[in-house]
Amino acid sequence: MVFDADTAGEIVSRYAGVPGGLLPALHEIQETFGHVPRAALTALARGFNVTEAEVYGVASFYHDFRLDGPAGKRVLKLCRAEACQAVGADALAAHVKAKLKLDWGGTTADGEWTLEPVFCLGLCACGPSAMLDGRVHAMLDEDALDALIAR
Amino acid sequence: MMRVRLPKDAAAVALGADAVADALTRAAAARGFALELVRTGSRGLVWLEPLLEIETDTGWRAFGPLAPGDVDAVLDGVSPKALGDIEEHPWLKRQTRLIFARCGIVDPTVVPPLTALKRAREMGAAAVLEEVTRSGLRGRGGAGFPAGIKWKGAADASARQKYIVCNADEGDSGTFADRMLMEGDPFLLLEGMAIAGFATGATKGYVYIRSEYPHAIEAMKRAASAFPDFDVEIRVGAGSYVCGEETALLESLEGRRGQVRAKPPLPVHKGLFGQPTVINNVLTFASVPAILEKGAAYYASLGTGRSRGTMPVQLAGDVKHGGLFETAFGLTLGELVNDIGGGTRSGRPIRAVQVGGPLGAYFPPSLFDTPFDYEAFAARDGLLGHGGIVIFNDRVDMAAQARFAFEFCRIESCGKCTPCRIGSARGVEVVDRIVRGQNVGQNLALLRDLCDTLKSGSLCALGGFVPYPVLSALNHFGEDFVR
Numbered sequence: 172m173v174f175d176a177d178t179a180g181e182i183v184s185r186y187a188g189v190p191g192g193l194l195p196a197l198h199e200i201q202e203t204f205g206h207v208p209r210a211a212l213t214a215l216a217r218g219f220n221v222t223e224a225e226v227y228g229v230a231s232f233y234h235d236f237r238l239d240g241p242a243g244k245r246v247l248k249l250c251r252a253e254a255c256q257a258v259g260a261d262a263l264a265a266h267v268k269a270k271l272k273l274d275w276g277g278t279t280a281d282g283e284w285t286l287e288p289v290f291c292l293g294l295c296a297c298g299p300s301a302m303l304d305g306r307v308h309a310m311l312d313e314d315a316l317d318a319l320i321a322r
Numbered sequence: 323m324m325r326v327r328l329p330k331d332a333a334a335v336a337l338g339a340d341a342v343a344d345a346l347t348r349a350a351a352a353r354g355f356a357l358e359l360v361r362t363g364s365r366g367l368v369w370l371e372p373l374l375e376i377e378t379d380t381g382w383r384a385f386g387p388l389a390p391g392d393v394d395a396v397l398d399g400v401s402p403k404a405l406g407d408i409e410e411h412p413w414l415k416r417q418t419r420l421i422f423a424r425c426g427i428v429d430p431t432v433v434p435p436l437t438a439l440k441r442a443r444e445m446g447a448a449a450v451l452e453e454v455t456r457s458g459l460r461g462r463g464g465a466g467f468p469a470g471i472k473w474k475g476a477a478d479a480s481a482r483q484k485y486i487v488c489n490a491d492e493g494d495s496g497t498f499a500d501r502m503l504m505e506g507d508p509f510l511l512l513e514g515m516a517i518a519g520f521a522t523g524a525t526k527g528y529v530y531i532r533s534e535y536p537h538a539i540e541a542m543k544r545a546a547s548a549f550p551d552f553d554v555e556i557r558v559g560a561g562s563y564v565c566g567e568e569t570a571l572l573e574s575l576e577g578r579r580g581q582v583r584a585k586p587p588l589p590v591h592k593g594l595f596g597q598p599t600v601i602n603n604v605l606t607f608a609s610v611p612a613i614l615e616k617g618a619a620y621y622a623s624l625g626t627g628r629s630r631g632t633m634p635v636q637l638a639g640d641v642k643h644g645g646l647f648e649t650a651f652g653l654t655l656g657e658l659v660n661d662i663g664g665g666t667r668s669g670r671p672i673r674a675v676q677v678g679g680p681l682g683a684y685f686p687p688s689l690f691d692t693p694f695d696y697e698a699f700a701a702r703d704g705l706l707g708h709g710g711i712v713i714f715n716d717r718v719d720m721a722a723q724a725r726f727a728f729e730f731c732r733i734e735s736c737g738k739c740t741p742c743r744i745g746s747a748r749g750v751e752v753v754d755r756i757v758r759g760q761n762v763g764q765n766l767a768l769l770r771d772l773c774d775t776l777k778s779g780s781l782c783a784l785g786g787f788v789p790y791p792v793l794s795a796l797n798h799f800g801e802d803f804v805r
């Protein structure tokens with residue numbers, strides 16, 4: 172959903188009293204709005220009684236949090252770690268990059284696709300692995316990935 | 323009524339288990355029989371997933387790897403994918419399953435009897451500490467620190483609040499044992515944490531799970547809310563590898579950037595929110611119930627040297643029989659890779675195996691006689707880490723793997739110490755120059771020098787251990803660097 176201050180304020184107030192609540196609060200902000208908007212940083216800073224710089228520092232440390240706007244409609248996370256490399260993940264990544272005309276972290280101009288690297292999904296005995304819109308896939312090859320993307 | 327088990331484990335799901343479940347439900351409806359489908363964890367024979375088990379008059383019968391289209395043949399009794407009683411399968415029979423005894427069999431949503439926790443309460447805290455110490459259990463997250471000593475340290479500390487923290491960040495490529503256990507037997511982990519709480523006087527627990535594990539997060543949240551005996555909160559990471567380092571993990575739990583803390587103070591003295599804290603890996607906590615039930619002496623009778631008990635070895639990468647194999651320490655690397663793993667899935671010859679995650683060394687087949695044992699691996703400039711073995715075939719470019727080790731370190735460095743933050747970036751450049759043939763001799767010397775600096779000057783083992791993959795690649799596969 173698009174950012175709205177009341178919803179953000181409600182989320183912040185639920186976590187502000189929780190010890191170490193900033194990370195779960197950031198997760199819920201991102202789940203709700205699809206990213207961590209600038210205005211949410213302000214709300215978090217107020218709620219947690221820290222500076223905005225501090226909140227930004229935390230949010231930007233973690234790869235998961237999107238500070239530059241929401242992802243595309245569909246998010247493909249391709250595993251780049253060693254066990255998947257051993258079964259051809261690099262070539263598969265090159266194939267997907269060419270197909271979607273994207274580099275790591277990029278989103279297509281039509282806002283349809285985002286391609287992200289992931290370093291291991293714990294599916295290392297059946298790689299190459301990927302997560303598409305939160306669902307896991309294993310033993311991928313170019314055809315299987317093309318079919319997933321076309322679906 | 324037909325009773326069947328089918329894993330809901332993420333690997334099984336990634337290989338199509340949910341579609342098999344749907345096909346089975348539809349077939350049952352079409353054929354008009356009642357189906358009791360229990361979604362279990364995985365038995366760990368990943369190459370046979372999705373693996374279905376059906377109860378018959380003569381015991382359980384397994385089938386796999388199944389596609390939805392195989393279901394009718396299974397029900398008609400004519401499936402070529404029949405595997406018989408899976409417990410008789412040599413791959414399972416050769417194992418010693420203590421941590422994974424129930425995984426793949428029980429319904430992970432049902433609270434088990436918790437007999438070890440009851441036993442702990444009967445024994446008393448001091449006797450539990452004694453038993454865990456005598457078992458010889460060492461931390462399974464990588465560093466291999468004796469669990470009993472850590473617990474004793476926290477028990478001896480006096481504080482108004484102590485914490486039990488479970489490290490479920492499992493960032494190492496080639497490892498998935500924590501994930502499998504949390505998905506397949508979450509209550510075993512919670513029971514181990516509750517025992518740790520009882521033994522040390524800690525009343526609150528946290529499980530820090532990486533965000534890449536949505537299935538495990540769901541299973542643990544459900545289990546924690548159904549667990550009556552210990553207050554446990556499930557926290558989710560946010561894609562940072564270094565947050566698996568224990569002090570970075572504590573920072574992250576406190577809602578800050580995951581930057582490593584200087585030690586001392588140790589977490590047992592000053593850990594989460596400044597309070598005494600036991601932080602252990604998933605497998606460390608999950609080993610404890612079996613220790614209390616079977617006794618420290620039995621546990622210590624398994625294994626070799628100072629590596630006692632069992633380790634769930636994880637076989638990954640280009641492997642034919644990939645999965646989780648829990649066994650006493652002491653099998654050789656070659657036995658694990660060739661006999662149990664069955665060599666490569668691709669059929670190509672093995673060139674290298676990386677043991678212990680991204681910070682672990684690459685071993686050539688000439689070192690396959692190394693026993694799976696903390697000290698034996700250390701003696702060969704390697705480490706066991708979290709027990710993952712990643713197999714690479716003859717197409718691997720070891721200079722590229724060395725470069726990747728630096729690149730990964732550069733991406734994941736918390737930035738607190740200079741050797742790791744800057745050294746990893748310089749490492750990528752130096753490897754690139756060597757591969758391009760620029761001043762090779764000089765740059766090779768520089769690479770070794772850089773590794774020395776990283777090893778001795780880094781604040782934690784992220785920068786400190788990146789020389790393991792780099793130097794092992796260089797020492798055993800030097801031909802890939804100079805062509």
Ligand SMILES: Cc1cc2nc3c(=O)[nH]c(=O)nc-3n(C[C@H](O)[C@H](O)[C@H](O)COP(=O)(O)O)c2cc1C
Binds near residue numbers: 603604606782783784
């Ligand atoms: C960069 C880095 C990453 C680590 N990642 C993990 C991890 O994902 N899981 C884990 O249990 N330990 C990890 N460790 C080891 C922990 O710092 C610590 O030794 C462990 O949590 C202690 O528990 P144990 O004694 O039960 O192994 C990591 C260490 C480093 C330096």
Ligand code: FES
Binds near residue numbers: 252256292293294497
């Ligand atoms: S390395 Fe790709 S899933 Fe583990």
